[in-house]
Amino acid sequence: MPSLIDIRRRIRSVKNTQQITKAMKMVSAAKLRRAQDRVIAARPYAGMLRQVLANVAAAAGAGEEGGEDPLLARRAPNRILLVLITGDKGLAGAFNTNLIKGAMRFMAERPQVSVTLELIGRKGRDFFRKRPVQISGEHINLAAKVVYGEIAAVAQKAMAMYSTEETDAVYLLYNEFKSVVSQKLTMTRVLPIELPQNAAPLDYIYEQPPAEMLGVLLPRYVETEFYRALLESAAAEHAARMTAMESATSNAAEMIDKLTLYLNRVRQASITKEIIEVVSGATAAE
Secondary structure, three states: OOOHHHHHHHHHHHHHHHHHHHHHHHHHHHHHHHHHHHHHHHHHHHHHHHHHHHHHHHHHOOOOOOOOOHHHOOOOOOEEEEEEEOOOOOOOOOHHHHHHHHHHHHHHOOOOOEEEEEEEOHHHHHHHOOOOOEEEEEEOOOOOOOOHHHHHHHHHHHHHHHHOOOOOEEEEEEEEEEEOOEEEEEEEEEEOOOOOOOOOOOOOOOOOOHHHHHHHHHHHHHHHHHHHHHHHHHHHHHHHHHHHHHHHHHHHHHHHHHHHHHHHHHHHHHHHHHHHHHHHHHHHHO
């Protein structure tokens, strides 16, 4: 049976851990509010840009075949670039684990395809750099502030690989933010760009040839998809960490209650034992 000092020391240790998890929950909650506002603001822009792109592509005569623009060209997906967006820190529940499992499943389902990984986030990099996989690049701390220019550079690299036929398709794998308690594992094909076909096109008045505008809008659309995916992942990570820290704080409170009850029982047993020893000694002395 442990001594009273050991139990008190363990209770004190759990209380210290509870203070840390509670502080981390409050920090994640503050960061989540800002990240959520950025995600909500980015979603309508991305949707409208996609619709404008479809209208301009229809006017340019690109159609489903993709015209002459290399970003719309379709090839057999023999080589795939998978852009995996994970977190830079842990203590977020199954946030990073689900992403890594999703990437492993993606590669296992395509054994005949050469899959190259572009890793965004420390957790994904640390996992796959120890595995026999092809890695084209590593990017750390992009989700800390989510600067458009930094993630746009990654998107431009992917577009260059696709335009030069180094890869035949580009996929994004990330956690989409749904709510504070819900994140959705999302797999999106970014290249070749798939334009909406059923939407009613709008008749724009073009100052420049539609084909020229299409060449400007296509890279901007890909950059926006990368930017939005990183925003979604950042918000989802803060939500997952806040939920995990709230659960850890509650578990610490339950453990403190159990240890306190156990402490009282041990102390009561010790006092009872001492009383019995005193009474037994007094009885023997008589």
